[in-house]
Amino acid sequence: MPEQPVLAGVDGSEGSVKAAYWAAAEASRRNAGLQLLIVNDDPARADHAEQAVRKIAAKCRVHTPEVVVTAEVATGHPVEELVRRSARAQLVVLGARGHGGFADALLGGVSTGVATHAACPVIVVRKNIPTTVGPVVVGVDESPCSQQALRFAYAAAARLHAELVILQVWHEEGLLAVPLAPGDRDRVQHEIEQALVKQTAPLREQYPQVATREVVQRGHPVSVLTDSARDARLLVVGHRGSGGFDGLFLGSVAAGVLHHATCPVAVVRDAEGTG
Incomplete structure (x- = not known):
């Protein structure tokens, strides 16, 4: 919804500044405001936190002057506060790891915790500068949360004017206890390909401008997804909303993608999920 802001959790580190820039650009694409937030649990650092968030806000206003940027310092636990505020945001953007003044506030575990429990989609941006070329990649299976991720990915690709690569990964361990014979493997591959075309048909019609x-x-899902997204602008995966991951996207797979992917990663919860 346009009236809901993009929320960026920052910590004063260089990595979180890059995430804030990414969030500002995304807010511009969405015609939304940008809310910058530092969660500080140490009263002795209150002044430092205020200075840090104001400095990042000033930089974002220079980069994206068309975006209304607000800045705030909140007290509390970073995961709990960011998850609470995600209910009033259309998107949460976080750095993958902090290395600056509030490095302990946005460590990888915080990003993963927020991505797992937030009420809206969460994008985790790595330290390296995200590419401005390349496709959007989305990992899918046949679960409801996969459909949410697919819709999010189509909309993102349309905003970015990017190609969309829809990737379904499978392996025998998810189907049978023993490896498939080559002929059976080809049959399963063909059946999954046909099901994927059917699954994506409505959205291909809805977004004819998206290649x-x-x-x-x-x-293996983690290795295939991260390899396929090496040069991507965004990698999208789905989340059930109850703390687990549907289908191929078990918690370990999603955590592996968040840890290993070099591009920004979007975790999209199932709208039917709880949390």
Whole structure:
């Protein structure tokens, strides 16, 4: 919703500043405001926190003058506060790891915790500068949360004027206890490819301007997703909202993607989920 802001959790580090820039650009694409937030649990650092968040806000206003930027310092636990505020945001953006004045506030565990429990989609931006070329990649299966992720990915690709790569990963361990014979493997591959085309057909019609490529690949989900998204602008995965991950996207897979992907990662919860 346009009246809801993009919320960026920052900590004063260089990595969180890059995440804030990404959030500001995304707010511009969404015609939304940007809310910068530092969660500080040490009263002795209150002045430092205020100075840090104001400095980042000033930089964002220079980079994206069309975006209304607000800045705030809140007290409390970073995960709890960011999750609470996610209910009033259309998107939460976080740095993957902090290395500055409030480095302890946005460590990887905080980003993962917020991505797992937030009421809105969460994007985790790595330290390296995100690419401005390349596709949006979305990992899908046949679960409801996968459909939410797919819709999010189509909308993101449309805003970025990017190609969308829809990737479904499978491996025998998810189907049978023993490896498939080559002929059976080909049959399963073909069946998944046909199901994927059917699954994506309505959104291809809804977003005719988005060039779409569907890929079904056998392998380990973390390695295939991260390899496929190496040069991507965004990697999107789905989340159930109850703390677990549906289908192929078990908690360990999502955590692996968040840890290993070099591009920004969006975690999209199932709208039907609880939390």
